[in-house]
Amino acid sequence: MKTRAIRLYGANDLRLEEFELPPIASDEILAKVVTNSICMSDHKAAEQGASHKRVPNDIDKNPIMLGHEFCGEIVEVGEQWKSKFKVGSRFSIQPALNYQGTLDAPGYSFRYIGGDATYVVIPHQVMDLDCLLPYEGDAFFLGSLAEPVSCVVGTFHAMYHTTNGSYVHDMGIVEGGNLAILAGVGPMGLSAIDYALHNTGRKPGRLVVTDIDDARLARAQSLYSLEDAKANGVELIYLNTKGLADPVKTMMELTDNHGYDDVLVMAPVRALVEQADAILAKDGCLNFFAGPNKTDFSATMNFYNVHYGSTHIVGTSGGNTDDMRESLALMEKGLINPAAMVTHIGGLSAVPEAVINLPSIPGGKKMMYTHLDFPLTALDDLAELGKDNPVFAELAVLVEKHNGLWNAEAEKYLMEHCTKRVKE
C-alpha cells in the first residue's frame, strides 16, 4: 500500500513523500488516516529533530512520520487482532504509549505511523497497550481532538493534595478551590477551561485564566462565558497580565490573598513558572503542562513554601488511555466541545509550513485533512475566500450556522466537495 506522509529527516527538515508501506505483520493493522490536528509539540519535535526526547537519532536515514492527533478508519487487520478490530471501524489513538519504559510514540518515533499521512501501519505496541480506541463519533476531527483533550484530562487527574499528618496523596484538583490557568487561552488552555467547567468530577469554585493576548482572551470569553461558568458553579475571571505592574499581587487579590490550590502553566516561560509558584496557596499544586524546548529550562521555586506550605509541582506530558476514554465519553455526551480549539483547516501539503511556522500563525488548532490538498485556511477567512470558491462559500455558511465553530456538517461537506485530493 502506498502512502503519502510528512516525514521528519532532521531539524526543521520536513518532507512530503510518497512511499510504499511494508505489508502488515500478523500483529499489525493497516489504517487510513482522515484527520490530524497539529500540536505545538509537533513544532517542537520538528525544531529539535533528532535531539528531541521522543525522536530517534537516525532520522536522517530512517525518517519518522509526524503527527499524533489522528483519526481514521481501519483498512486491514493482522491475524492476531481479527477478533478485536474490524475493517471499516473508526479509530482514535492514544499516542503516549509508555511502552516498556520508553518515550516512543506514534508521530515522533516510528517510520510507518504518524497522523500526517494518508495510510499508516499501526505497530503491535499500540494494540498491546490497548491504545487503539474505537471511535463512534460522526466527525473525524473530534476523534483527532480526543488526544489533546486527553492531555488536559490527565493533567487534572495528576494534580494532588495532602492532609496534615497523612502521607496519602489525594488525586485531582481541590473541589470548590481556586484554580489558575496561566497562559490559558491557547488551544490547550481553552480545552482546560472547558474541562474545568464541564467535567463530571471535581470543579473549582473560582477559575482565573490569564494570558497576554487580547484577541485570544476575547475569543475565550465568547466561548466560555462568565454566565456559563456561573451556571456550572464556577466564578470565572479572565485577566490580561500584560502591562500589570504586579501580576502576582493582582492574582492574589482575586482570591482574597488565599492563593491558588491548583495552577496550570500553559507556556514554557520562566517568569510564568515563577509567577505560578508565587501564587500557590498552602498545599498548592503547580502543573507545568507546557513542554519546554530547552533541556536546561529552569526556574526559581520558593523552597521555604515547599517546606512550610507543602507547595508542590507535577508535570504531565500526554494523557493515558483512561484519559482518552474519558475525553471521548465527555464529547459523545456533548458535555465538552473541543471544536472551539479549531481555527484553521488545511490539506496534507500545507502541513510542513504550518508546523514550522506554528508559533507565528495566530489562532488555535490547525485541523488537517490528509487526503485533501488545499492551503492552510482560517475559518474566519472562509467567507472572503468564498467569493471565488463555492466550496469555501458553503463552508462559511456551515461554520456560521454552528456559532463560528468547525463542525461535523462542515467536515462532511468539505470531504465530499473538495476537488483537490491527494493522489491515492
Ligand SMILES: NC(=O)c1ccc[n+]([C@@H]2O[C@H](COP(=O)([O-])OP(=O)(O)OC[C@H]3O[C@@H](n4cnc5c(N)ncnc54)[C@H](O)[C@@H]3O)[C@@H](O)[C@H]2O)c1
Ligand atoms: N502536557 C501535555 O500533554 C501537552 C499536550 C499538548 C501541548 N502541550 C504544550 O502546552 C502548551 C500550550 O499549548 P497551546 O497549543 O495552547 O500553545 P500556544 O502557544 O498556542 O498558547 C500558549 C498561550 O500562552 C500565552 N503566553 C505566552 N507567554 C505568556 C506569558 N508570559 N504570560 C501569559 N501568557 C503567555 C500566549 O499568548 C498563548 O495564548 C505548549 O507548550 C504545548 O507544547 C502540552
